[in-house]
Amino acid sequence: MKTDRNTLHEMERLYQLWEAEVTSAQEQGRLTEKTARTYLLHSSNFLRWCKGEFEPGSRKR
Template structure:
């Protein structure tokens, strides 16, 4: 893990909030579905990276 468990917990809480905002933006027509998928994929990958479960360019868990 690249950071401590309490920080990961807060990052995951914030990710959930971010995901809701992104989905609302799509629902209101501000984002296209492909853009939404990209936003969510990359933010989720960042969280995985923080948890040492993602390596850019590598085989990931």
């Protein structure tokens, strides 16, 4: 893990808000499905990296 549990918990809480906002923007037609998927994938990968579960350039585990 690259950060402490309290920070990670807050980041996960904020990610849930981000996910809802991206989904809402897609539903309103402000984002395409592909763009929304990209936004969520990359932000999710960042969280996984913070948890020590993702390494850029590596294959999916």
